[in-house]
Amino acid sequence: MGRIIVANRRGHQLIEWDADTDTEEARESILEAERILREARDKGCAVSRKVGTKHVLDDAPFDPKVEEYQIIAPIAGG
Amino acid sequence: MPLLDPLRGLWRRLLTWDLLPTPGPEGARRDGAVERPWRYYWDHLPKRTAGADFSSRDYQEARQRAEEVARTTLGEELWHRLALDGHLDVKSRRYPGVTYRLRVGRRIEVVCANGVRPPWPYPFLCINPTYPLPELEFFAQLFLYARDREDLLVRVAAPQPWDQRLGRTF
Numbered sequence: 422m423g424r425i426i427v428a429n430r431r432g433h434q435l436i437e438w439d440a441d442t443d444t445e446e447a448r449e450s451i452l453e454a455e456r457i458l459r460e461a462r463d464k465g466c467a468v469s470r471k472v473g474t475k476h477v478l479d480d481a482p483f484d485p486k487v488e489e490y491q492i493i494a495p496i497a498g499g
Numbered sequence: 500m501p502l503l504d505p506l507r508g509l510w511r512r513l514l515t516w517d518l519l520p521t522p523g524p525e526g527a528r529r530d531g532a533v534e535r536p537w538r539y540y541w542d543h544l545p546k547r548t549a550g551a552d553f554s555s556r557d558y559q560e561a562r563q564r565a566e567e568v569a570r571t572t573l574g575e576e577l578w579h580r581l582a583l584d585g586h587l588d589v590k591s592r593r594y595p596g597v598t599y600r601l602r603v604g605r606r607i608e609v610v611c612a613n614g615v616r617p618p619w620p621y622p623f624l625c626i627n628p629t630y631p632l633p634e635l636e637f638f639a640q641l642f643l644y645a646r647d648r649e650d651l652l653v654r655v656a657a658p659q660p661w662d663q664r665l666g667r668t669f
Contacts, residue, residue: 426571427533428640430549430631431557432564434533457535464537465629469643475574476639478647491572493640494628495537498657 425454426491433491440485455483458490465495523630524550536630546666549631558669565633572639589645593653594618599645604634604664607641607656619658626656627667634668 425436436457438450458468469476471489478493526539527550544550549558570578573587581587581603588610591597596615600608606623626644628637644652 426568427535428568428632428636429534429536430527430553430561430633431534432561432633432636433568436533457533460535461537466537467640467644467648469572471571473574475577476572476643478643489571491568492537493643494630494632494637496626496641496644496651496655497629498655499625499627 423454423485423487424489425457426489427457428492428494438485451485454485458483458492461492467493467495469493524552528552539630541630541667544631547664547669549669561669562633562635565636569635569639573642577642587642589642591649593649599624599652601638601642601645603638604668606659606662606665607645608662618653619656621658621660623659623662624652624656625659625663625665626652627665630667632668634665637665637668 423438423440426433427436436454438454439447440451462468467478468480469491470479470481470487471491476489476491479490483490520540521538522543523536523539523541524544527534527536530538549561573581577587586600586602589599589601591599594615596612597618598610598612600610602608606625609617609619609622609624611617626641628640632640641652
């Protein structure tokens, strides 16, 4: 299972997908995850990816085989 | 009134096309199961709040979830260091001898080694998320920016002469 941690005022909420199951539902969940990641990036968010036991910021396109992404809030001064 | 009809029509079209910014709490309610805060504006909220629709229980649950995700983001080693020291230090790659001291919910403190001239006129950098987040959650995110995207951090940072809590976290 892969997941996106959407950091928001709720603390965080999860979007999950299964890259190992070949069903219409599984394919749709992967497409939805990809859409959300793209939309967040287009709106100025950064994205981190879990590497080993910690997260690193990541510019690479969505990869359904990645275990965990996180959407990082844009930052502003002041 | 017939004279107002064209105006009403234009207003409906503006709303339909989403040309006007939507306030955060209202928009987030439309998102369904997962709130997507980057779609909305949040500047109108009072400091250190998440919206009038947020109950004390919502704040409590958000802070609990934030702790889980901050720990996941940082990894166990950094998480324990934060618990011990109360802050995390990130050495600047851009300014030799400069360290960013990150503290939960507060401005970044710029610490300079002996003899090193500070890059900014003031020792604190004010950086907020553009939408409300629990303090711990944003702390972990700010750590990622400081370590992996120092260029962006430097570009947006607002130098300040005094320490203070952040306004967009709670």
